[in-house]
Amino acid sequence: MTTLTESLTKIKNEAPLVHNITNYVVMNNTANALLAIGASPVMAHALEEVEEIVSIAASLVINIGTLSKPWIAAMLQAAEKAKALQKPFVLDPVGAGASRLRTQTCWQLMDTYTPTVIRGNASEIMALASEAVETKGVDSTQSSERALQAAQQLALKLGNVVVISGAIDYITNGKETIEVHHGSPLMTKVTGMGCTATALIGAFVAVSPEVLTAAAQAMLLMGKAGELTAEKVTGPGSFQAHFLDTLYQAVEATWPNEVEMSYQNA
């Protein structure tokens, strides 16, 4: 199995073009995160150009954080093209469950153009799973156990990989589940860290067909970089800036391969 360092080296050498149709809030940060690890970001959302951009890209990342009708049309068209060209497509269901528009847009994207990976927090994944798979109802507590179960069922149904990020990250294809026990509480005080994780997954799946491993490595990179950054900063503002430095150093200085990663079977 590929190591994190091997994947980072591959990203650095191949500089995969990652096509992002993402939200206004995080565009700058996710573009910078992709650049920091050696990938090449492009942001494009016009219906008139998304097919051409998908054609030259190595992967597609769709993030519904600031949705509107024209963007949804472009997302659907881009996802269709990615499917036709068999390019990896990563979905970030920001705020799924908070409005029908968001939840329905996700279902539309999931049902027709199966995302290679879906990454969300526990409540977003449960919102997606609650109608896509049979559940015993959505707990208001949304315990991580219930969320993991939902993620596994969703992944089995779609035949893809689903990632729940949180204090512990779960990366699952329904049969196998990887846990990542890294990160910092400060990451919850910076907007768009989840969106950055999704964008990085887009870079990892662009250079590797081992989707489960690729998604787990992206989450491991996020968590480990979060820990290292948190040690050096005085709050969320300096965290946001220095997190990019840490990502950049991860590629340049090559971390040890042996970052702890615990596996469990579902």
Place this chain on the structure above:
Amino acid sequence: MTTLTESLTKIKNEAPLVHNITNYVVMNNTANALLAIGASPVMAHALEEVEEIVSIAASLVINIGTLSKPWIAAMLQAAEKAKALQKPFVLDPVGAGASRLRTQTCWQLMDTYTPTVIRGNASEIMALASEAVETKGVDSTQSSERALQAAQQLALKLGNVVVISGAIDYITNGKETIEVHHGSPLMTKVTGMGCTATALIGAFVAVSPEVLTAAAQAMLLMGKAGELTAEKVTGPGSFQAHFLDTLYQAVEATWPNEVEMSYQNA
């Protein structure tokens, strides 16, 4: 009367959801500022979802910095819903006076859905007041005295709170006026500090019915955090990052309550 520390503690404990329909330039910063003080930001501007988002939010912040027709429609719908649900609504009239589109959009929002608080700079508030209230004409100098008078008349007419930010901040309901004498000149070299102030007002009014005090506390937090940040940084770029750290520390470390705040009756 609630102290600033009490309000910050309340925000931290309640984590109010603040719905922002704001401009592209500052979305990242205002989301981060809200997170830094413990509030929970959501950005949503689609006509199809703003009512649902207002329904689950504790307050609504509308900022017209990068306006367009579809966004105006969503702003009006969100403001209508906030009024119907009696949720606090804060308006930032960025660039009012610079184009008819901006000035008229503000009037439309003000006339029909009285914002709980309006925060702008002197020239924006005078642009709003110049047709809403009787003035002796707008000085090109826009002295702070003239601006304050306009703010007071506007607040009296609308029955709300109007905030002018500047070297001295004025927070007025037309009868009572609070001055805040804090801040740093460096804040004028960072884009969106005013927008951040408006977003923070959104968090303070979400947890307190004492609107005048809540708005003043948000401005006091901005000014004091600006001073503390300016001491540590080398320019506007590091200011922008470290200002968020300072806000975060304000909540975590709890500043002394006795930050100087001078009151005067109008």
Place this chain on the structure above:
Amino acid sequence: MTTLTESLTKIKNEAPLVHNITNYVVMNNTANALLAIGASPVMAHALEEVEEIVSIAASLVINIGTLSKPWIAAMLQAAEKAKALQKPFVLDPVGAGASRLRTQTCWQLMDTYTPTVIRGNASEIMALASEAVETKGVDSTQSSERALQAAQQLALKLGNVVVISGAIDYITNGKETIEVHHGSPLMTKVTGMGCTATALIGAFVAVSPEVLTAAAQAMLLMGKAGELTAEKVTGPGSFQAHFLDTLYQAVEATWPNEVEMSYQNA
């Protein structure tokens, strides 16, 4: 000929209003870069207001980084107004060549409303030149020599100034060409540094009719600020923040005039 310091002093004193119709990714950074050097940024893209904003602005900057139909309409209207009022207009053809929408939008803007300055990277300039001027075909290598030739032909044809930014920057009016040998590799790891260069050109041409010199000075400022910033930071995230500090210090502390600038005739 005006020196860089003289131009910076002029920008600081006149605080020219630079109207930006730019992409979502970089809005915050370019607004901050303009503020840092003493200019006054305004972002406005609504068809209903761009003419009014151009009328009060000292220059117009159009950047096609995240294009869509409504924005294109506003760009054309703003460019038309700038031409009518003889205000400088700077074009950043982000991603020209990557989609027909981008390439054609640039041609539409170039053919009808000749930009005062066009700034892009080598591949963008070659994409614009490949149909606008006779070339011997676009090399996949896009050597800087070939790109420079394309820029010179484009500038001659349009009667304007074309800037290619890269390890060496070329600023040409087709007859005279200025080279700037400054910068840092780290600048390629931060999104929107090119867009920032374009915005700064907008400030320089706003205060000076010597367009070739003004554009070269903006590139010199970028390159020199990049070098100074790179010495102080640990990666692209801290670079982004501290680059603004360096720009700010350039204005406040006034660098020596004698920054090396090599000239050559084409």
